[in-house]
Amino acid sequence: MSSLYIHIPFCLSKCPYCSFVSWPGMDGLYQRYVAALLREAAGLRPDASQLPLSTLFLGGGTPSLLAAGEVAAIVAGCRKLFGFSGQAEISIEANPKTIDPAKLTLLRKSGINRLSIGVQSFNDSELQSLGRPYSAEDAATTVYQARAAGFDNISLDLMYGLPGQDHHSWQQSLEQALSLAPDHLSLYGLTVEQGTPFHRQQDQGLLDLPDEEEIAAMDQITAALCREGGLAHYEISNYGRPGYECRHNINYWQNGPYLALGAGAFGCMQGRRQQRVSDPQRYCALIESGQSVIVEEECLEREASFRETVIMGLRMHCGVSREGLRRRYTMDVDTCYGETLIRLLDQGLLEMDAGHLRLTARGRIFANQVMAELV
Template sequence: MVSALYIHIPFCVSKCRYCSFSSFAGLNGLYDRYLLNVKKEMDQISAGCCKKMELQTVFLGGGTPTVLDPERLVNLLDHAEKLFGFAFDAEISVEANPGTVDGRALELLRQGGFDRLSLGVQSFSADELAMLGRCHSPMEADAAFKAARSAGFTNISLDLMYGLPGQTIESWRTTLITALTLEPEHLSMYQLTVEEGTPFGDLLASGKLELPDEDTVVAMDELNLELCGEAGLEMYEISNFSRPGYRCRHNINYWQNNEYHAAGAGAVSFSSGVREKRFDDPREYCRRVEAGDTVITEREELTLEASFRETVVMGLRMMDGVERECLVARFGLDPERYYGEVLEKLVAQQLVELTPTHLKVTPAGRLYSNIILAELV
């Protein structure tokens, strides 16, 4: 049964130059109409559930959810709780841009039921933030974190990006040390991926975007392990580090390829072996909900073997890997027998480790994760 819910808020103050997500600036007049239609979609999801299970995790992402005032976000969360119910220890996350929150807003969010805050800092360098098109400063990021602590948030994650144009190992070290000095419970650190259709994608295609070379990025990866380890944050997934007890349960549900509800423009859900994506444009999304039309623009029904492979590949993102017994119970397939010589080769190269209970990527194989996953997909 489904125990996770993702709600997408597609609004932003401005569109960042690297962003390929479903996010739109300048649609302030659509806020209330959009929220009303998200509630309607959640009503439909709830009504379609044969068996209901209290939600273990809820995640409001974007976009930038906190371009909406906290009262609207709390009202949306209250609606979800009435429909689905929350477990007593549910993890309730909300993403925030440091430039869109203050002490009062954070207090209202915390009092309204959000207990995990994900701050999209990306960098503590003013030049790098300007280059990315972010709408906050390093001082605002620092102030937002401290205000969140004062508001009662005891589970704060910082999102950071590395491998940025013009970024050096030293500038990345400065950002990482600054972040660790704040003592967050969780860090998500993503290497920049330049996507087609973004301003960065256009610059790269025209030869006007210079990225750090592979050796520099590898050195940044090694620095992440070193400094986070010294600060007491353990790497539990390719891009994520946490203190004990603070792993992101919502994202682990994704990486284990378990089911999840989703509502809102651009949101993706997965249930009963079917993955569905909603229309990106919030205006189109609203029109369709109001007209009683489907909001689904893409639908993929996975075969058992495709779902098995996807579960293995997603699970190998985590340092714990995938549990063989769980794979057999869920799919009737064991990775050793299924992959055969392909897996034997990866084991012989010491890129993956196959134990009687688990399949996981080795520390040596971590730098070659993309190659490993491509072999197993």
């Protein structure tokens, strides 16, 4: 299994809750950025054992802002340099405002076979408060158009815990999403990040967020509707039809190695995690002058990496494989966590058998606290 993540850091506008590496108003840079990406790709030189690629993920930002020809050039460049395995999953994130039938057809022809549409809500006033420049109807139309263009693996992103939202409006949004028969859903609770307009509004008491009871009701609705819709809850925030789980993300949750390209992108190979410069102009200038774009590099110690693999693995319903841990680290969870593990098992937050360690249903409610104990 080998994966490549490519970051496209451009957006139409900056959403008021967003703290990702993403920049609006850089249309003039797209072509130059794609050329820089391909140049960085040519210099990557992964081991032959890591090729061909099993997954490619174009994430952002808003990768669908690029012209279809630019996306096609990236996919073709990766195919030429790294190759793709027969069943490779090739995903792109898309914003409904930035795609139309012609573009979708060209994206599909370029080899993209999985579309992840950032809808966020099917409620127009929520979309407005999130700064999303399209309507619920536009989002639904995009899904129909994507099916017509030949996409048979479509994921929708939705957010809950939004300002002004209650469990009724969440239910309507989710029902609307499910009525479009998506193959996969990513459902994220809003987190108010430092430095964002939402954070400033919260400081001023102007952000009307739903309380814990409302969030618990939303969680219950999510579980029931996704189950009825045939989408299995395979990761804390992710639901998929059997066989449509996101393989690229599963590799992250298994703390597997992955290559990366692009401004602000993190890659992790042979235990070395590298971060690239986040300013796209600077990224292009460095690549063009043959300089390194790596601004930070970290090598995790064996135990730190073991703990990270456990925490990431617990995000998935199947949990983390004990045999896999032993083979990879020659360590076991019992010896690493001792008393802490016994207590979490006794409290019914974790369960363990010969094969796996995983969160219980109760443990998933308190996942953040459990994971904080295992860091």
